Amino acid sequence: MLDAAYRQFFDDLKSFIPESRMATDPLRTLAYGTDASFYRLIPKIVVRADTEAEVSRILKQTGEQQIPVTFRAAGTSLSGQAISDSVLLVAGESWQQWEVLDDGRKIRLQPGIIGARANGILAPFGRKIGPDPASINAAMVGGIAANNASGMCCGTAQNSYQTVDSIRIVLADGTILDTGDGHSRKAFKTTHGPMLARLDELARRVKADTPLAERIRNKFKIKNTTGYSLNALVDYIDPFDIITHLMIGSEGTLAFISHIVYRTVTSPAFKATALMMFPQIEGACRTAQRMQALPVAAAELMDRASLASVEGKAGMPAMIRGVSPSTTALLVETQAADFDTLSAHVQAIADALEKRLTLHTTDGGRTHEWQLEGADLAFPAIFTDHAGQSDNLWKVRKGLLPSVGAVRDLGTTVLIEDVAFPIHSLAPATLDLQALFDKHGYREAIIFGHALAGNLHFVFSPNFGRSAELDRYARFMDDIAQMVVDDYDGSLKAEHGTGRNMAPFVEKEWGSDAYGLMREIKAIFDPKGLLNPGVILNANPTVHLEHLKPLPPADPLIDACMECGFCECHCPSRNLSLTPRQRIVIQREIARLTASGEDASRLAELKKGYAWQGEATCAADGLCGVACPVEVDTGKFTKTFRSRMVKGQPYQWLADRAADHFGPLTTGIRVGLKIADGLHRIIGTDTMNRLADSLRRLSGNRLPVWLPSLPTAAAPLRSRTTGNGDRAVVYFPACVSRTMGPAAGDPLVDPLHVVTERVLRRAGYRVVYPEGMEGLCCGLPFESKGFFDQADRKSDALEKALLAASDNGRLPVLCDTSPCLERMQRTFGPRLALYEPVAFTATHLLDRLTITRTGDPVALHITCSARKMGLENAFLTVANACADTVVVPYGIECCGFAGDRGFNVPELNTAALSGLKSAVAGCTAGYANSRTCEIGLSHHSGIPYRSIMALVDQCTNGKRVRGVEGSRSQG
Structure with missing residues (x-):
């Protein structure tokens, strides 16, 4: 519960910050209580600020109400800079604006842009930002600058201090200053003249003290992030230049950085x-x-x-x-x-x-x-x-x-x-x-x-x-x-960075005179001491030994987690609920409370909150494990967590029935799709939406959502060997492509298995199908829900069928859906050569097809399973062979549809694809290699998404369109 002061502050925030962007509950405040350091402080209020104006208003209020506030970007800092027991202001995903300046020689960046993303933007210019920390694939620019992070190559010559051109900040009183803008500087002189005068006097005093000035210069001849960047006082004369450089390495204790302009370096x-x-x-x-x-x-x-x-x-x-x-x-x-x-x-x-x-x-x-x-x-x-x-x-x-x-x-x-x-x-x-x-x-x-x-x-x-x-x-x-x-x-x-860990030793390293300068700097910028208190300057000689976070064992699948946060930028639920790191934080606390027997009510509350925040909204895609330095796959843990939830009747009985009668089950799905499509055609999209939404609400959200991009029923598959080419391939259409055809509004009429067979035969392949295909499944639908035994049974049966069809592995096997193929790779033995569409096309088809590239821009979604299999380059190879312009939206790695989770937890799909529509503006169509993913992608982008095999088909022999033959993008 919040005390009176924080309750008043929270109520005031609600006047301009939606409650959906704030957290005071025990689960989410605990989740944000950790960063990559070995400290933990649990904030009273977590608030996500999306704009500079919001930050300004928040800081005005914290100043008026004497409430401390800490800024956080990615939370990958190692010394306790990004945690708070008061208000934690998170500035991440919403701060993504950038602008390349002077032909790439400069770049303006907001604090939420990941360092590697900045380098990707600059790559066409042969440039990059100077700092190159090991965490550059996860650390955001705000933290890189605020900690003066360097790295393996940048040394002291190309760090943020040396390459910053100007900076835009929000001061403790809410004032906004852009040191690179003449109008902003002029206005600031009017409103904050005394502050500039104090900085000018401080710099003059330091320069006049020759031993102190020389001490400062010598200290920064080697890497140094202990304390403030005192070299700003000896390197610069203009107070605005001094402010710009004091911000570097200030760890959020002097102001909030809302954007920074870097002078870039050659790459x-x-x-x-x-x-x-x-x-x-x-x-x-x-x-x-x-x-x-x-x-x-x-x-x-x-x-x-x-x-x-x-x-x-x-x-x-x-x-x-x-x-x-x-x-x-x-x-x-x-x-x-x-x-x-x-x-x-x-x-x-x-x-x-x-x-x-x-x-x-x-x-x-x-x-x-x-x-x-x-x-x-x-x-x-x-x-x-x-x-x-x-x-x-x-x-x-x-x-x-x-x-x-x-x-x-x-x-x-x-x-x-x-x-x-x-x-x-x-x-x-x-x-x-x-x-x-x-x-x-x-x-x-x-x-x-x-x-x-x-x-x-x-x-x-x-x-x-x-x-x-x-x-x-x-x-x-x-x-x-x-x-x-x-x-x-x-x-x-x-x-x-100094953080909390080295704060007790700053004066020892610098001496009392230099330490006194740091205290003066803090007083000039933050006279009330409310910005990230306890960091850099701290009178407590044992602060580095306090508030150490516990790391109790929780589960062998996640115990190795170091809570570094490298996983978070890859997680589709990062803007909706918990990230992989935060899921592990909660599980560790649940394990600790369970083992100790203390605070049963808190334990119950965490478990209850985790059901939605942790389990229901986890896509279990495993991308976190790819990014994790110690290969912790929180998705795998989530599946195991679900398996514990479904132990016993009636869940196991239902799963057994589904596994044993898989053919009739897929037929039933096909029938359901036909009924939904027919009703949609009769009553129209708006009425269908209202009807489906009403039924879902009445069911307590137990019924799935209906989407206009819902597929039609696929035509039944001819399960027989076709073609007489000089090569042969075993083709296993996944259950989703056997049941789901194109969306109702998609001009392409053929289901995926028809398109794939056509492309294979066009490339001179004889297509072989496994026997009893209607009952075959890789087991992924069962595994994702925690039914591991049933999943393995289906996987074993499929492997036997494919071995028989492929002459004991002599023929390659193509599965048209990447998530299914990824599971087959994990669970099958070594005898089968397994391919999904892009890998097979890039390896075996491109040199056997005559391709006419389309001039229409196309969007590409590289599915999470394809990323786990390392197929990014194969995806791009195929797409670039077929289209002049290929758009791969940055930051959208997993679509969050996760099989059927897009129907049952649509919020996850919506959050994961929040920026998709603007990213693919101008594209005529999108391509992926997972039919369920394509449903959500189509819904949130406004363009049809299909299998990439459809693109190959169009660019090699035209395309079949309802009522129309050909188009300007046909081959």
């Missing part, structure tokens, strides 16, 4: 990568130091413990196995705009390191290998410009954090810290860090980092559920602070 097209192995860490560090003056973009250091953590994984290079305890690796990459420059860079590196260089060509001269040999290398190092080999080398580096997270003990936290040292101190500092781990018993710890910047990360797994562990961690952190600051004058936070 070289040519890269060469090598893994260099050194017998001793000193050799690796000396080499990294020499590389600072060379054309090296990245030099990632990995100690022996790091290499050992991944050496047993598939695809790892043999050279990292079984090496000596002192062996250290450098993953080195050089980049260039053309091959000749790239080759010159490799030669320059070899010359500077006094190594012999031998060039070999591979793949018929298309790729190259430069072999380096010489002293200090444990093995010859090979630079390669082969993209696949380079990716495999980077997998060594990128697999380090997941390797520790996946094998940690239950209940332990994955803690990743980062420090930086002057490059000349890197070797002794690394040895001292290893000694501290040994002293405090953290023998599982690994050390890796960005050696060019003297930046080390270390990962270990303390169990904060034990008081002794907390004491040990406290002693360790005290020793770390002493070693980094007193021994090496380094940075306690290099790129992860």
Whole structure:
């Protein structure tokens, strides 16, 4: 329950924020109480602000009512910056606007744009944003700027501080300032002249204090995100420039960033990568130091413990196995705009390191290998410009954090810290860090980092559920602070931000004078101390040891979760209910309350809320597992959760009946579709909508929704071998394509199985069908509802039928629906060569068909199952072969229809496809490879979506249209 002050604040918010964008209930506030750090604070109110005007009004109210507020974008920060026990203001999906400026040399971005998305926008210009954090595929620009996140290649030269051009912010009093707009600056001088004068005086005072100014300059020669960006006071004169740069790394404690303009950097097209192995860490560090003056973009250091953590994984290079305890690796990459420059860079590196260089060509001269040999290398190092080999080398580096997270003990936290040292101190500092781990018993710890910047990360797994562990961690952190600051004058936070974790040590690192400047800066921008209190500046010397989040075991399928949040941007329910990370947070709390026996009413409330927020609205698509560093598939957990819900009668009896009488069941569905289509034709769309909505309401939402894009009944399938081509393929039409034809308004008349057979025969294939097809099913409809036994029974029967039809695997097997094929791949043995439409078309059909491309823009939906099978490129290959313009809407990965969930929980489909219609404006049709997905896609886009086989059919031999033959898009 909210107290009086927060209740009044909540009531005031309701005057301009819909309640659907606010949360005060125990389940959702708990879900938002965690970020990627190892802290947890449960907010009293979570509010999603969608516009700058809303943020301004919220901040005016928090200021007037003395209520603290914290800003949050993706929540991937590691030091506790994005959590609050007061008001949490979430600015994510609604903040997606961008504008490319000056031919790509600048870009204006709102804070909700993911870093990788910004780079995708800039790719056609050969540019990218400077910061390149490891979390760039999930972290949003607001957090990247607010934390001054850097990464593997950007160092200190291309981070947000160095590449910000201007910034637009909302101050604590609600005032909006755009430092790149002359009118805004002029107005701000009028309303906030004293504030500008204080900043000007502060900067003059710092510049006049030569020792302090020099101290600040030296501190930022290496990576440093401890405290505020004091270098703004010595680097700039204009107060607006000072404000712009103080915002970088301010972690939401000074203002809200509503957009930022970056000066972009070049994105070289040519890269060469090598893994260099050194017998001793000193050799690796000396080499990294020499590389600072060379054309090296990245030099990632990995100690022996790091290499050992991944050496047993598939695809790892043999050279990292079984090496000596002192062996250290450098993953080195050089980049260039053309091959000749790239080759010159490799030669320059070899010359500077006094190594012999031998060039070999591979793949018929298309790729190259430069072999380096010489002293200090444990093995010859090979630079390669082969993209696949380079990716495999980077997998060594990128697999380090997941390797520790996946094998940690239950209940332990994955803690990743980062420090930086002057490059000349890197070797002794690394040895001292290893000694501290040994002293405090953290023998599982690994050390890796960005050696060019003297930046080390270390990962270990303390169990904060034990008081002794907390004491040990406290002693360790005290020793770390002493070693980094007193021994090496380094940075306690290099790129992860101060947060709560390093707040008690800011003054120790900077000294009292510089710390006093930071307090003055905070007072200038946030005199009431309401913006993200406790972060960066905190008088509590033990704040880093408080509010640690529990990680109790909940289920083996999800226990490895590190709560990093990398999954969230891929989840179709992220704007409707819970994300995968949040589902796990709730399940962990349910498990803790169940085990402890405490607070039964809270436990009951969480369970009740989870039924809709967690289970009903989960598409169970598994994309979260693809993005997860430790491969936690929350979709798989949801299916298991459902299986527990349906144990026993009558559910199992009904599932058995459906599995045993699958042919009559599909016939019944066909009949139902005919009835619905007939009624629709008689009474019209509007009346049909009203009737269906009324019946659904009367049933308590137990009846499915009716959609105008509902398919007609498919014509019965001729289950016999057809054609006399020189090749043969076994074709298994999925149950949805056997029962569902085109939508009533779709001008294409043929069901998918007719279209697919026609394309196959046109390409010279003899089409073979399995026996007893009407009763065959891959088992996916049963699996998705938690009926695992029935699913496996159907899958086993289908595999036997396909083995018989394919001559024990001699013939390839095509299934026309990707979700079904994905399950077949998971559950079948190795004898069958299984394909879905895009893979089979790209591999076997394109070179046997004459294609005339359509000039009409077409939309493409790459289904979640296709993404899990790695078929994105195959999808694009087929679509681009058939159409001049192919639109793939960004951010729509799973449509949320999830089989029949689009009928039963339509809110999920609506939320997942909220931006689809505008994204495909101008397209004449859309294409996918899942009939049920196409129902929702058609409904929410306003254009018909069909199987991609229909596009191939149209572009190879025209198309059959009701009453019309051909069109301007026909082949």
